[in-house]
Amino acid sequence: MQAPLSKSRKYRFPLRSGNRCAMLVDGQAFFGAMLESIDTARRYIFLEMYLVESGQVADRFITALIMARGRGVEVYLLLDAFGSYYLHRRDRARLTAAGVHLALYNALRLTGGRRNLFRNHRKLLLVDGEIAYTGGTGITDAFDSELDPDRYWHEGMLAIHGPCVADWHALFVETWRRWAKIPMAEISPPATVPLAEGFPGRVAVHGHNLASSEIMRSYLRHIAKSRRRVWLATAYFIPPWKLRRALRRAALRGIDVRLLLPGPHSDHPEVRHIGSRYYERLLRDGVRIFEYQPRFIHAKAMLCDNWLSIGSSNADRWNYRWNLEANQEIRSPALGETVAALFQENFSESVEIRAADWRRRSWGRRLREWFWGELARFFLWLGDRSRGRRGPRDRP
Numbered sequence: 591m592q593a594p595l596s597k598s599r600k601y602r603f604p605l606r607s608g609n610r611c612a613m614l615v616d617g618q619a620f621f622g623a624m625l626e627s628i629d630t631a632r633r634y635i636f637l638e639m640y641l642v643e644s645g646q647v648a649d650r651f652i653t654a655l656i657m658a659r660g661r662g663v664e665v666y667l668l669l670d671a672f673g674s675y676y677l678h679r680r681d682r683a684r685l686t687a688a689g690v691h692l693a694l695y696n697a698l699r700l701t702g703g704r705r706n707l708f709r710n711h712r713k714l715l716l717v718d719g720e721i722a723y724t725g726g727t728g729i730t731d732a733f734d735s736e737l738d739p740d741r742y743w744h745e746g747m748l749a750i751h752g753p754c755v756a757d758w759h760a761l762f763v764e765t766w767r768r769w770a771k772i773p774m775a776e777i778s779p780p781a782t783v784p785l786a787e788g789f790p791g792r793v794a795v796h797g798h799n800l801a802s803s804e805i806m807r808s809y810l811r812h813i814a815k816s817r818r819r820v821w822l823a824t825a826y827f828i829p830p831w832k833l834r835r836a837l838r839r840a841a842l843r844g845i846d847v848r849l850l851l852p853g854p855h856s857d858h859p860e861v862r863h864i865g866s867r868y869y870e871r872l873l874r875d876g877v878r879i880f881e882y883q884p885r886f887i888h889a890k891a892m893l894c895d896n897w898l899s900i901g902s903s904n905a906d907r908w909n910y911r912w913n914l915e916a917n918q919e920i921r922s923p924a925l926g927e928t929v930a931a932l933f934q935e936n937f938s939e940s941v942e943i944r945a946a947d948w949r950r951r952s953w954g955r956r957l958r959e960w961f962w963g964e965l966a967r968f969f970l971w972l973g974d975r976s977r978g979r980r981g982p983r984d985r986p
Contacts, residue, residue, distance in 0.1 A: 608784020609752030641728025693770035719780030753782035791920035827865035841876035853881035880940035896926030
């Protein structure tokens with residue numbers, strides 16, 4: 591067993607050495623790898639997802655999971671009740687009839703009130719304790735570049751080998767046992783033996799309130815320590831003030847700070863207007879802002895020098911109030927440069943927002959910013975009022 595590199599009480603899991611990670615970009619790459627891992631599973635599969643919708647991609651996964659179960663593999667599928675609303679009953683029935691263990695996180699209730707807002711936004715596939723995948727994808731046709739070459743959602747997933755897989759295993763088991771009515775078989779946790787030529791990494795998690803966000807704590811700490819670059823990609827940009835302040839301070843001390851955000855393509859266009867309220871101050875302090883043009887960018891990643899955090903968490907306050915999130919952190923010069931090259935490619939396909947041009951934006955856009963911004967402020971106020979009420983019992 592590996593001795594952890596860090597025993598900080600601020601984190602659920604320790605920093606562990608000896609991890610290897612590979613970046614997989616867009617659905618054709620990561621869906622293929624994930625399905626191959628399912629097809630070769632021998633003992634067990636954990637799949638935890640927020641967005642799951644019936645369609646061709648879901649059908650491929652359902653078929654692969656059913657075939658794995660037919661080989662005697664234990665299959666545990668944990669879906670968010672809201673995010674999987676459009677997974678048809680017949681597809682759920684196919685899974686359960688084959689012996690797949692299916693559980694829903696926080697089922698929606700007419701009398702649930704604000705409790706219904708608490709969601710599980712994590713994304714994880716873990717197979718046999720040997721490999722884990724995390725990132726921002728869902729099991730939907732929207733991410734498949736072959737089904738819609740012009741409008742597919744641009745996304746990345748991280749394939750993980752090494753001792754951090756044991757922490758992803760523990761996190762899934764803990765959530766399953768809190769929410770599933772189906773008992774889990776005794777499955778031995780993976781070993782935490784570091785791999786040769788691996789790198790230090792940590793699983794960072796987030797519960798249902800900002801004070802418990804390990805992900806945000808890591809963001810702020812690594813932004814403050816950065817020496818060269820801080821590049822952030824997020825699908826929804828409604829950042830807490832601490833994150834905005836950290837980005838501005840880094841830019842003012844000469845760090846290359848860039849934001850990669852959705853442009854005209856988004857599944858929630860109003861979020862773009864809400865987030866753009868923060869552009870002027872960020873631009874004034876030297877933060878560079880790029881809006882991606884070809885399609886909707888759904889990625890969630892932060893690169894500080896050669897430290898990378900990628901997973902389910904967007905840089906938006908809704909996430910930090912209501913969602914369960916989890917990111918994989920890793921410090922690797924090789925992976926850092928790979929991800930930096932992907933950022934550069936995306937920057938080249940984006941429009942950079944310049945401070946002078948932003949000050950000349952139309953009154954129509956200013957009005958949309960004001961309207962959606964005030965509406966967001968109202969909902970955040972409602973969220974603050976409910977902070978004293980307990981949500982689902984999940985430790986971060």
